[in-house]
């Protein structure tokens with residue numbers, strides 16, 4: 001209902017891609033309007049956040065905007081806290097992904113003071129339970145202002161400590177207790193709502209509280225990351241009801257590590273149940289977005305608001321042999337939704353089918369705010385329908401977090417698989433995938449064959465040739481490393497294809 005209304009004021013981009021199948025490179029591209037090989041945040045040990053690259057938050061702050069970020073995913077903390085980025089930000093702690101019945105406003109102290117895991121996790125739990133029901137601290141006390149950036153490696157570790165292997169039986173016991181407690185808490189909190197509790201449900205009230213603290217004269221830039229559609233999925237009473245169904249659900253490990261090491265091979269039923277829970281989690285996001293929009297209405301800012309809804313990547317459930325995310329260059333992970341609600345709802349109720357990317361979001365925001373777009377940005381402002389793209393839309397695929405998790409493994413085949421990275425190019429109806437180390441080319445007509453089952457291989461002219469050429473250039477840049485921005489030779493080649 002809300003989405004149908006929003007669609008009437010929005011342009012829906014049906015062919016939008018992210019730049020990478022995992023959180024960090026995608027968010028860095030979202031904030032800088034450049035590809036991973038340009039901003040340097042990508043895997044295989046070449047993670048680097050180049051502070052000389054301007055980001056939207058810094059540029060808007062310079063133009064007089066108040067800037068804030070709320071993230072249910074702590075992994076992006078180093079990007080949000082980078083010098084010249086958001087003035088204020090707040091990230092959820094790792095445990096909020098699963099311990100959803102404890103709300104952080106019931107915890108004392110600032111997030112920095114909170115213990116991060118192990119024995120500390122228990123004291124967080126105890127602290128949360130004892131302070132529950134004693135009246136709510138104002139959400140704004142949760143906000144933290146600038147602090148030294150965590151390293152990205154540290155953030156990855158902090159965001160995923162629960163994946164420390166416990167052994168399957170201990171894992172099962174812990175997971176049953178967590179899922180059971182969430183179901184009980186949900187039944188007590190809201191008996192009419194059968195969906196799992198939201199992750200980091202403090203985000204909406206914290207955003208509203210922040211919004212009302214801002215001077216009405218000052219324009220605002222807010223970034224919100226919601227994590228509800230992320231593995232591992234809690235059970236949902238509308239799909240998993242009754243003890244037998246719950247037992248079947250609990251026995252799905254939902255553990256990418258076990259799956260990668262071949263210790264868990266999901267059955268088609270398991271894939272289906274996980275996919276259904278994922279879809280339900282996505283549908284639950286409608287309410288959260290609506291609540292954010294309501295805050296902007298109450299603050300009397302909605303009319304002028306540019307609202308962009310997108311995702312940093314998709315999730316796979318067995319397609320092309322992948323599970324969850326990272327590593328895979330296929331559309332299951334790279335195709336993302338993109339809705340743009342323009343200020344005053346102008347030019348809404350439109351669909352655009354040309355290929356666009358999340359690198360276009362930063363320039364779109366800058367253009368809408370009247371801030372000059374630096375020439376170093378690769379993306380294009382999406383307001384300009386007629387502006388033709390100088391090069392194919394590109395992307396890549398690798399998986400640094402999964403490499404990190406398996407560093408100690410002696411499985412050489414697994415290492416080989418994790419170290420593979422791919423470059424992707426899109427042009428017209430076609431998509432090309434090029435292996436960065438082996439140069440092997442796959443290509444697909446993604447309009448006629450959206451599941452990418454018919455590999456057209458290398459060669460071919462027209463759009464297919466352009467997609468392959470773009471992916472090859474991206475592969476060369478990825479192979480060169482973080483400084484491998486497009487060079488004059490590449491530009492010459494692009495010109496010869498008619499892109500410049």
Ligand SMILES: [Zn+2]
Nearest residue numbers: 022023312313
């Ligand atoms: Zn992500």
